[in-house]
Amino acid sequence: MDSDINEDVLSEENDSLYLAVKKYEQMLPVQYRIISAKKMKKTHVHIEFSKSDFKHLSGIQHLSDDKQISWIKGLKPVDFYEKCLNRNITYDLICFDEGFKKINLSKRIYPIRDIDYLIENMLAVFKYDNQLLIPRSFESKLNADYLIDGETRKSEKTFLFLKENKPKTKKDFPVSSPSSIFLLGDGTDYRKGQRKESIILWVLKRKINELNWNIVYKDSRCTESEPDLSFWNTEKMNVAKRKDESGRN
Secondary structure: OOOOOOHHHHHHOOOHHHHHHHHHHHHOOEEEEEEEEEOOEEEEEEEOOOHHHHHHHOOHHHOOOOOOOHHHHOOOHHHHHHHHHOOOOOHHHHOOOHHHHHHOOHHHHHHHHHHHHHHHOOOEEEEOOHHHOOOOOOOOOOOOOEEEEEEOOOOOEEEEEEEEEOOOOOOOOOEEEEEEEEEHHHOOOOOOOOOOOEEEEEEEEEEOOOOOOEEEEEOOOOOOOOOOOHHHHOOOHHHHOOOOOOOOO
């Protein structure tokens, strides 16, 4: 699927942070559902996007405590999002920071612009356990429930992590949101040590105001003509439209 961002803008615009937040803005009304299976047991993942997730996704928490840059770390997530969207905070403003260079945050900011492509063309999905990561000596504080193994539009290996918000009541269902993203070029293959990936059966997509789901991917081994959505249909559908700082209900 071609990028929603005009290629002429990409060639003229050098602000990678702005390109990332512009793409994320397009994702706010989008929902995905992933149905996968392993050993006859199905896993159901419902993905939504919120302005409040963008700050951590872009890795801004790793900036240094330098007085000229630390105010950005201190911003509330939605305020950070809006300032990036309005270009009050730009890539040039943060890219010379020591914390930025130490972590190489460009490898976290850049792939956000392909987040839709990555999900819709994912190669595998894992139930993620940080304690299983190899090598064991590698210290990671990643807090995630799912790992999506995919690629950017330029075929660059990318890992997207999802954090699942646990249901508050028995009538709710869990909603996952993007929490971290990395190009493989950071030197860590987050698949190593994880339990065998599930087979992706279905990937579905819709806008929040739409009733029906569009089939983005169907595994050739599926015998069903339509995906089984009963896992979600037995719950209150309105909880999927969680209210957040983006103004959605």
